[in-house]
Amino acid sequence: RKEVEQDPGPFNVPEGATVAFNCTYSNSASQSFFWYRQDCRKEPKLLMSVYSSGNEDGRFTAQLNRASQYISLLIRDSKLSDSATYLCAVNRDDKIIFGKGTRLHILP
């Protein structure tokens, strides 16, 4: 079993819709959690850290559930420019482990 698992998608979503991704992690010793966005043939860019209390940045909301060992990302009012691959990552003793990523296509 992979340490970080994500549904690879693709998610094909009409513009303006709300889309949610989940990610599960297997090691309960994981200390911090992140969502990254990666565009085709580019480096991953940090989207947001994920805190137990949940955090929001504009149209993006991230949640952490330590008991069930999953993190989530919600994108509201999706834009064409949100089309990308979204990577979940966990920090275990400063070793950052990534999921395979979930591909999102926003349809006009």
Next chain:
Amino acid sequence: EADIYQTPRYLVIGTGKKITLECSQTMGHDKMYWYQQDPGMELHLIHYSYGVNSTEKGDLSSESTVSRIRTEHFPLTLESARPSHTSQYLCASLGPPDYEQYFGPGTRLTVT
């Protein structure tokens, strides 16, 4: 915006050549990482370092080697390049104040 740099950005080289991919960061981060990623595929951690003179192998076996003589510099070397080494190599660093990991722009390597 992260201050982490990689050179070259693109490299096409023949089989058997020795190559060094450069990575440097100006944030004073102790922790640095190398990932390998094929197009459309997942990121694989191949090397990491927690500080000067510290290097560890990652989860994916790699024929490359790394060194960490200075905090800001974490070069990756392939002694004899092969076509199977064709990939994108991404460097990253992590440290205070926010302990978030930032990536360089990557080196796209093609071995012919």
